[in-house]
Amino acid sequence: MSTTQTRQLEVKGQTPLLEVKGLKKHFPIHGGILGLKTGDVYAVDGVSFSINRGETLSLVGESGCGKSTVGKAVLRLYPITDGEVLLDGRRIDNLSAGELRPLRKRIQVVFQDPFSSLNPRQKLFDIIAEPIINFGLASGSALDDRVGDLLDKVRLPRDAMYRYPHEFSGGQRQRIAIARALAPGSDLIICDEAVSALDVSVKAQIVNLLSDLQDELGLTLLFISHDLAIVEHLTHRVAVMYLGKIVEVADRRTLFSTPHHPYTRALLSAVPVPDPTVKRNRIILHGDVPSPINPPSGCRFHTRCPFVFDRCKVDEPQLRDVGLGRISACHLDVVPDDVPTANRAIAVPA
């Protein structure tokens, strides 16, 4: 894995803005009367990726695959179990809170729910000015100007700064959250399902805003989402996660045109297409995602994979180069186009 990763970096010839190496985050489970530790949830179990300056990397996968945990671990919202997080080539996962503080202004986050992520008792001015004041970046009339500029950037009227979040709709609140994330002059913004809670027409507004801001300010985005159509629209590269592991990384066009990993293929084929004339050959996976408390042996996808064979059950595949600049964690070099009839998933037993 790390060799592939290094090779990718050498090709690019620059230090990535963010690099994550072998990240693990396990949550202990406590049970019984004594509250002893009875096990672990392997939420993120060895994830490596890098993001270059000005790039959007999307982390996609279904609920519980660990994509949000990766985002929060990068933000150091909790300590990580193992691995390294590097910002501009410098390790930040082992820094003390005091050492980390000045770096916090470089990484900011936009959460999913704009109704719970804004303080209802603060006016917009206070919400957006707080990070600027905390980092001592401006005060007095300079602060007013800076908040005004931020509101311009997210296309909200300047007089909105004297109003409270409840006066705004979901889409507008998400603009406020974006303005707050931009406020300390951050380089990297982690969007954790930032558009998932919004209606279709509003979602389009926010997606367009994010791409514009990226072009304008040279932002780097880690875009965490389960919505593949949105991801395809705004990303440069995509990393697909399943049960705490990355199963495939590729650039946008390669991933969406020629996905390699069977899970990526199933995920893409499951997305409903808004065109009644398209009849798709859908791969329906049987069963549910296994529990991250007791993940399957070998390849974690083997319990649902239509192409499973004996080796998958014992030998865990590593991410490796499978051509076209993709890395994929599958033992198969060439994944067949169609599901073998014998293994075809049947949704309903006859």
Place this chain on the structure above:
Amino acid sequence: MPPLLEVQNLQTHFGTIDGVVRAVEGVSFHINAGETLGVVGESGCGKSVTAMSILRLIQEPPGKIAGKILFQGRDLLELSEPEMQAIRGKDISMIFQEPMTSLNPVLTVGFQIGETVVLHEGVSAREAEQRAIEMLTLVGIPAPERRVREYPHQLSGGMRQRVMIAMALACSPQLLVADEPTTALDVTIQAQILELMRELKTRVGAAIMLITHDLGVVAEMAQRVIVMYAGRKVEEGTVEEIFLNPLHPYTRGLLGSMPKLGSSLTETGRSKLTEIQGQVPSLRKPIIGCPFASRCPQVTDVCRRIAPAIEEKAPNHTVACHYVERALAAA
């Protein structure tokens, strides 16, 4: 043959401290036996309230339902509560969005499925459990004999939605109202549930009213579609007409603002999504003129003054817009 369900000029209003909220304002449509009607629109457009009104699940007051809801020729709004209860779960049943909150956490899934059967068909508890096992098998839950004794928290989200479907189909209803049945689910599980609904539909033959904001789901499941906006029906047509030849500016905007899978293959760089400017109008004030006027790119003075009537502009395709021809030319 008369349609299975005919809704005429449905109006559902809610009295609140701040005034009357006109959630549904004069909606008419019909569903034929065995067909799937897709109802699309964004949050607050009245699609769920329409469904709840059909089953009379709106609390009155503060709610107030007016108009006609003819089911097999009987007006549901004129039935007494016991008569209505005989219909709910038997002739018309409903699948809700949130399988977590719509199942009772302290009762086994078997009991919850069997309850409808006991109520409507007067069978014994033992027979009801047998039926519950059959239904669980039908919806593809492995080991149904064991699952029937389990509680909702022991099942995954996808399985709970299967239980909801089993419950809804236990008495072989003629109309199934599905309110965002897959919205809370992951895509691969959504694919399973949609496949299941399609298969059960051919087997059971129930008509489905499928309410969703996901245009992809509608395109795959429905034969006819109605598009709702601000409590009104703005467009109706066959699924092909709506998706390939949308006439209302709102429908066009909605289709344009939705990113489509495969966009990276046809475009070189990142392209912009079509935005619908502005926001949905408040339903607390009566809307004068066309409800979409404040956001429509082709708006004129006429639109702001006069509400357009819904008219047939193409075969099997009705739309409420003054300027269909102009909107078409502009596109």
